Amino acid sequence: MSPESSAEQRLRAPTMAGPTTNRAHFQAELQELELRALGGLDLVVEQLDRVLEALEHQDVELAQMVITDDDRIDGRYLEVHQGILSLLARQAPVAGDLRLVAALLHVIMHVERMGDQCVNIAKLIPLTGHQPPVREELLSSLSRMGGYARSEVIESKQAFAARDVAQAEDLVRQDREINRINREIFRLAIEVGDDPDVREWAMTMVLVARALERVGDNAVDIGEQVAFVVTGLFSEFAEGAVVPVPSPATGA
Amino acid sequence: MTSDGPTSGTTDVVSDQRTTGSLPDAVASSPAPVSSPIAPATGHTVRLEGLRAFYGSAEQVKGIDLDFEANHVTAIIGPSGCGKSTMVRCINRMHEEIPGAHAEGRVLLDDVDLYGPSVDIVAVRRAVGMVFQKPNPFPTMSIFDNVASGLRLSGGKRRGLQDSVESALRGAGLWEEVKDRLNEPGLGLSGGQQQRLCIARSLAVQPEVLLMDEPCSALDPIATLKIEELIGELKQRVTIVIVTHNMQQAGRVADRTAFMLSGDLVEVGPTQEIFTNPRDSRTEEYVTGKFG
Amino acid sequence: MAAPTVSESLGRFAPSPARRRKDRAARTTILVATLVALVPLAFILYFLLSKGLSAWFTSGFFTTDPTGNTFFAHSSIGGIKSAILGTIEMVALASVISIPLGVGVALWLVEYGRGTIYANVVRFFVDVLTGVPSIIFGLFIYIVLIVGTGSSYAGYKGALALSLLMLPIVIRSAEVILLLIPDSLRESALALGAPRWKVIFSVVLPTALPGMLTGMLLAVARAAGETAPLLFTAAATNSTTFNLGGFMNSLPVQIYNDVTSPTPSVVNRAWGAALTLVALIFLLNLVARLVSRRSRLR
DSSP: OOOOOOHHHHHHHOOTOOOOOOTHHHHHHHHHHHHHHHHHHHHHHHHHHHHHHHHTTOOHHHHHHHHHHHHHHHHHHHHHHHHHHHHHHOOOOHHHHHHHHHHHHHHHHHHHHHHHHHHHHHHHHHHTTTSOOOOOHHHHHHHHHHHHHHHHHHHHHHHHHHTTTHHHHHHHHHHHHEEEEHHHHHHHHHTOSSSSHHHHHHHHHHHHHHHHHHHHHHHHHHHHHHHHHSSOOOOEHHHHTTTEEOOOSOOO | OOOOOOTTTOOOOSSSSOOOSSSOOOOOOOOOOOOOOOOOOOOOEEEEEEEEEEEETTEEEEEEEEEOOOTEEEEEOOSSSSSHHHHHHHHTTGGGGGGGGGEEEEEETTTETTTTHHHHOOHHHHHHHEEEEEOOOOOOSHHHHHHHHHHHHOOOOOOHHHHHHHHHHHHTTTTHHTTTTTTSSSSSSOOOOOHHHHHHHHHHTTEEEEEEEEEETTHHHHHHHEEEEEHHHHHHEEEEEESSSSSHHHHHHHSSSEEETTTTTEEEEHHHHHHHHHHHHHHHHTTTTSSS | OOOOOHHHGGGSOOHHHHHHHHHHHHHHHHHHHHHHHHHHHHHHHHHHHHHHHHHTTTTTTTSSSSSSSSSSTTSSSSOSSHHHHHHHHHHHHHHHHHHHHHHHHHHHHIISSTTOHHHHHHHHHHHHHSSSSSSHHHHIIIIIITTTTTOOOOOHHHHHHHHHHHHHHHHHHHHHHHHHHHHHHHHHOOOOOOOHHHIIIIIHHHHHHHHHHHHHHHHHHHHOOOHHHHHHHTOOOOOOOTTTTTTOOOOOHHHHHHHOOOOOOHHHHHHHHHHHHHHEEEEEEEEHHHHHHHHHOO
């Protein structure tokens, strides 16, 4: 019997002895909403894994599955969006709760976009034909890129759940790697040669790389939301430097 | 808590400069907040310095330093019994009307200490008006007499009563509704109208500051919204301090919000900040409803 | 099979017979108590009317003074004019003295002295005074103003005794009404910048007046009907006089003197006087009620 996580403990319905804090019901709702939103990131990781495998093995059927399963992510988006509206209308959250709700809206939007990027990649796979000319170097770079993207998504979820700003900022470092590989892939594609079939394939791979890079960016954006929830300030985690942006919230 | 002067009791940063927290690079100190537009020449400020209020020997308000900006609305929020009503009643010196109650410290209205040794209390109350929680027009008086009562009772000028009454009723947004029945009893109006009548009554003596002690808690939602709209207009004429239990109301009407707890001022700042990113964890807990 | 009764069909909402019985018993008891209380009242009114009305219609009942002639049936015995006027004069003077004084004390108790020990002491003694038998007030005035100064009975001395009688009643009832006025009214007047005395006279008193009227009426009615104090202070005289410095007749004393007479017409006059007294009080009540209703509606 696994020990209950603290989140699950909090979600357990209060006994007839009565709630122990004010607004226990609201807090439970908020936590549930967060779990559902962050759960969307798990769905993204699933999609990412599958699409990367499809890419590696040129598995068109697997790619098709990814495309149809995007409905799950879209459904999750609608669910969380509705939950946010409901919470705002009924519970009038303020301060930290309000920032969390606003952040969850951002998070679920990024989840949805990441899902769309996975679909974009999946759609590119059949274009390469059944026996595409493959350059191993490119493929392995893509594979590494995929790995980084995957770990960024997982870590963004962890950072958010734990409200860990340091971990969120670390995402920038990983994203730099993705950007570096992206440039490398671009260079490799240029140098791929004159064969039109190969060139076509290489350009398709450039598009795949770009989609993966977008996934990374979305994960970094989620990291920025972590900082916002914790500090109340919105900062851009720009490449190489972290620069705070004066938000309209300060000042009279 | 040691008592080492008027600031004892305020445990948290009250000034507007943001402190740099222990958070990493992401958070640098933000620029100083945009200063409010220059108050019109007729604006009146109130400043509390080391205000303490007692019921007998029990200290209910424990040393408060607080500024109320001219022609702004400042809301005071806090749990029951935190001393917000007591503090506000010190501003127009109503607190000392309670047997055994007294106050210490300074209350400055435009640099005049209202607790100064030879200050006329009647003049203080003409300058600082008050609207109470339960609408209470004088039962034996007509609408006209109610509004005029402020002028008559405080010995104001007798000439131009008609004009003063009309101007006050217009200011309270009530003129159109009652102009044809000024001689009817004040109690014949609805709850919301009665409260606006009380506001008109206070406005007739042309106060510089208007204190409102939970003015809408006895009213229905529509009447409440009408009065909130009114407050938004009134602040151009008077400086307004409003005590409220209703945080959404503070959010709607107040420019600045102060949070009090157990007689101390915990935090004060622009309303938007208090409700999106309060600095003190006690404020955060109170506005999110975790206690109180 | 018989149709289910109402109780059976209602299930747990059926009225319980035991409770209905208790309810009925309670209502009957209270009704009986009310009737028992009303019966003597009805009897009094009946007697007053049946015995007094005939006196009212004797000629000159209201317009002539009693002649003092009580033994000879064929000589005129007169009416009760001086008694009526005397009562009105003395009660009016007593009211003029006791009502402002009494309201003043009540105002002090409620507006200035509330909560102080001194106020509690005063209130205690006022309560004691409401229970003091009226003859004591008469005796007090007698000893101080008649025996003490060596002077004789006078109408104003009777009025003084009556005012002492009225004072505690006025104070008590005025205080009750003043306490009923919500403090929020005083607060809002104060907050407008009114000095405390203005708050009292411009806001509190006008609001309290209709309620206080009833208390004042009670005091007046009580004073109008008291015999004992007047026996030692105003004595009685047959002729109508407006000189409060001399003897003065009054209705209660007139009744007291007449009722034991062997002459039936004199006894009859006593009943007529009693009915007059009650009618006077009734009239006062009516007037006060009309006044208070008008002031409330204004």
